[in-house]
Each structure stands twice: as C-alpha cells, then as structure tokens.
Amino acid sequence: MAGNATAQEKLFALREQIARLEGKSLPGLTAAKREEAAVHPEHEKAKSSQFRLALGVPSMDLALEGGLPLDGITEIRSRLMGDAGAASGFILSLAAHLKIRQPDKAPVLWISDVVSGQEAGLPYSVGLRQFGLSPQNILYASPRKLDDALWLAENAVASGAFSATILEIRGNLRHFGLTESRRLGLRAKAAQRPLFLLRHAGKEEASSASFRFLVEPAPAAGRRLPDGSLLGGSIGHSVFRLTLEKSRNPAPLSFLLEWNLHDRQFSLARDAGETFSSRKEPAHPGPRLPAPVDRQDRTPVVGTVVALERAS
Template sequence: MGAGPQAQEQLFALRQAVALIEGKASHAARMAADPGHADAALRSRIAANPVAAGSVSAGPDAAGSHAVGSGNRDFDQLMAEIAVAGTMVEIRSARMQDAGAASGFAFALSRLLDGRNGTPRRTLLIADPFVSREAGILYAPGLADFGLEAGEVIHALPRRIEDALWLADAALSSRAFSAVLFEVHGNPQKFGLTESRRLSLKARATGGTLFLLRQSGEEEASSASLRLLVEPAPAMARVLSDGSLLGGSIGHPVFRILAEKSRSSGFSALFLEWIIHDRRLKPVSPARFVAPSVVSGAAPSGAPSSPPGGSAYPGDLLSPAGHGQAGAPPLGALVAFERAS
C-alpha cells in the first residue's frame, strides 16, 4: 500500500532539507533517492559533458574511469599511472604532523581501486609501531566519515620491520586485497633499495597495488615508479544547493600533491579534494579556498584565503609559555622607596 499524499510531501521536504545540508540540488536528491535512476542520470551526465564530470570515482570500473577527461592534464596522467596493475606507489609526508594527510590520501586511492579485476573490496594497512604511537591508530567512525567501510579495512601492527616485509609479500601473493598499504617511519636501514625492489617485483608479478607510506621521511632511491609528496591543504567551505558557499563551514578534505618521481614529466602541484559521499577525487583550484575567519552568512562566493601551498594549520605552531615572566617592568620616575622607620 502506497503512502498518502501528505506522507509523500513530508518525505520530499525531508529530502530537500538533507540535500540543502549536503550541498546537493533537490533534483540530485530525488535521483539519489531512486537507485534505479541514479546510475542512468550519472551515465547521461558523463555522456553529455565528460569534461564537466571531472573526477575519478570508486566502483567496479574505477581503474578505467580515468579515461573520463577531467580537464586537468596532470590529474589525468597521475591517475593513469596509479591505475596500472602491479604498481608500487610511494606516498611521502615530510613531517609527522602530515601523517594523517598521507594516510588519508592513500586510503582514498585504495578506495578507487576496489573491485578492480575481480579483487575483493578490502584494503590491508601494515602500520608502523612508532607512527601508530605518534599519530594514532585507525578509528572506525572516522573511516566511516571519510567514506570507508570499517569492515573492509584490515589493520596489522607488526613489531619488527622484518615481519612487516613478510606480511606485505604474503598479502600481495594472496591477491586477497585490492591494495596493500605498507607504512614505515623515516628512512630505516632495514628497508632500503633491495627491500623496495623485492616488493616492487612482487607487486608486478601478482598484479597487485602497493602503496608505500613513508611517514616523516626524506627522499631516497626506491623502486617505486611514482613518488608523491602529500601535504594537507585548507578545506573549502561547503557548497549549498544554490551554488553559494556556507561561510565558516568545513568541507571535504583537500590534499596538496607534488610528484617527486614519475614516468610523466612536467607535473605541477595538484590540489585534490576527496568527495566523501561520492568517493571520488576531484582537482580543485587553490583560488577557491575560503578563509577560515569568514563568519557564517558573510562568505563571498570565491573569496580566496591563504596563497597556494599555504599551511593547513593556521596560527602559531607553538603556544606561549604558561608560567613565564610577564615581561620587563615598565619604566617610570620612581627613584627611591620610603624609609621603613
């Protein structure tokens, strides 16, 4: 028995309210509510204007979805390199403060590869004990907010790097994961060019994808065909259904990507936004960043904030001392004190 007109009207109003919160148009909300029309609408939009689609989405055909032009040559070339089967990609963070951004970007890439060539929708993270102590371990609600399913992420924490290397080799050989994330801290002596080459050859032989997460490390020779320096970038404000920006809000995560080693030449710095609900990466222009000091309701639709490449952490890095001296006493005309007797 179908719902009455009043119930349908209430449901439509609720969908419009949710669409307004999520920054989607009401028509897109109606399409999202009907799974049968959602895929057809997406296919018709890409067919009508493939350049406007401008992103790489997660799904069974995600490995070939980079063929849909985004209008950004560097982004298309980058995704084409990552989508090659049997690839080892090194993702480096220069500081431990950026470890979360490097891990988040690696998980976003692994999500794009889910289901490729019949592989399970499952990712293995081989974490480093020191990085886990300094930057924390995986948090299931945070994975869900990032657009990942907690049950599809396997977390391993070996105590020795020899055990971590054996686990990475076994995971690639089993072909039970769409991507393997191998995390190391810095530039350990027990993980050099020889170990890197072994993992690269194993990934090539099995057709798997290995992401080497080098947290707070320096550039060094490795067998990775692609090495990316990842930094956090200021998040953009949320986009409302009318196209305006919600001042004071925090939108989707944004990463600043710099290709340090690549088969393609001429890479420039990229700013990529991870669309959480759609599970896709989209190149954005730094000019669209909104200053965090803009108050709600007063944000112009395109006000830039920090210059390209600016820090994602505004403010001082160190807080003032809590128990230090208050400063030098003020100068005055006092020359002597009164006598006590």
C-alpha cells in the same frame, strides 16, 4: 652475413628482455601492440587500463600516463609526522576510489608500525566508513619489527587476497632500501596487486616505486549550500596538496586535489592558487611576545652578533 644476423637477433632479444624488466615499451613491441590495437581497439584499451587506477581528473591522469599502477608500488610521503592526517587521508581515498572501481569483496590490508600508531593515532573505523571504506573490509597488522612488516607486505601482495596493501612506515629506514623495495615491486608486478607505501616524515629516496607523491595538508573546501554558494567558515571536503615528485615527467607537478566523500570521486580544488599564503613567513618579522622559557617554540633571538664588545 648469417653470423651477423644471428648476433643482431640476439641483441634485439636481450634488449627486449631488458625493456620488459624495466617495464618500458620498445619500438618493436609498441609497433606490434599498435597493430593489435588496430585490429581490436576496445580489447587493447581495456587491457591497458586494467592495471591502471585513473583518478578521474584529466590533467592528473595525463601526468600519470593513465593512472596509478595497480601492479606496482606507489609511494606517498609526507614531510612531517604532523601531516599524517593528510597523507593517510589521501591513501585511504585512493583505496576507497579503487573500491568503487573494482567492487569485489577483497579487503584492504593496513600494515603500520607501532610508532606511527602512537604518534598519529590508529585508523578509526567509524571515520573510515564515512570516508567510503567498510570497516569489515580492512585488516590491520601491527608487526613489531621491520622484517616482519616487510614479510607481511610481501606475502600480502603475493597472495593476491587484498585489493590494496598499505605499508606505513616512519622515516627513511636503513633496512628498507632499494633492494627490499625492488623485491616488493616484483611481487606486486607478478601478483598484479597494488602496494601503497606511506612514508611519514621521510626524505626522497631511490625506490622501485613508479610514482612518488609528496602530500601536504591544504585548507579544506567549504561546504556547499543547495544554491551552489559556499558556506563561509565551514570545513567541507578534504583537500590535499600533492606534488608528483617521481614520474616519467621530468618536471615535478603540483596540484590541489579534493576528495568528495559523498560522490567518492576526486576533483581539482577550485580555489587553487590563493591558498598557502598562510605558510609564508610574514614580511617584517618582529619580536613576538616572549614565551615561557621552558618551551620549544620560544622566540628566536632577533639579529646576529656582528662583533663582541671589548672586555676591558
């Protein structure tokens, strides 16, 4: 009997350890936590929200289980390099939002590869200041090799000197797989600092990020006049079309998020739903005006060859 009990105890301890490694909650642990929460409710609440960045949008925070983790990796990817504006905009708005929530002097580190800088331009400090980030609080690192970039990211997260570390890469790289991402994730967990991974023109890939967003550009909200109406034809606050691809929720979730850079807060875009008609193909594709032949976007040939004519 005694042997059975010790074996069970061992099993339970191992289970607990696995759960802790995976960051999941175990029935026994949750029960203990609940008990503690019953004794000190406000204390427990503060503890759980300390490492979460709530976006201030209830439906989204619910899907994110309280917010983005501040002690782990969050991946943000875009389908095309051309969407770099939206992707970096979302990530910088997160950084600015984080700054509002935690007004300490710790800067943000932006690690970018050379190609992204050439393709999409370098972050512009005057624009960043308008976006809510003080330029003296951002450090830019431009390592030449991926190894250096990973070393930088790992050390930056581990040093605890940065309120957020942003690692910008392009595409799915062979030498940045699950092992490297797991390593970064563990560092972030140990140092309790967030790492945002910005992947331009990337595919879905297994990683140790707890959440992964797909960012696409969306038409901006119009400028609001003092009486509350919209100014037609104006380009106001940025709107991002986000798809929560990876989370504990089984179904991918999609919404339009607006970043108000004056109030520095997120909100759901009001005219969600009616946008994105422009992305669809026209109902009756017909031949367009012929374009010059030496260009990439010339009109594709209409129709398919069903049978070739007889030669003779």
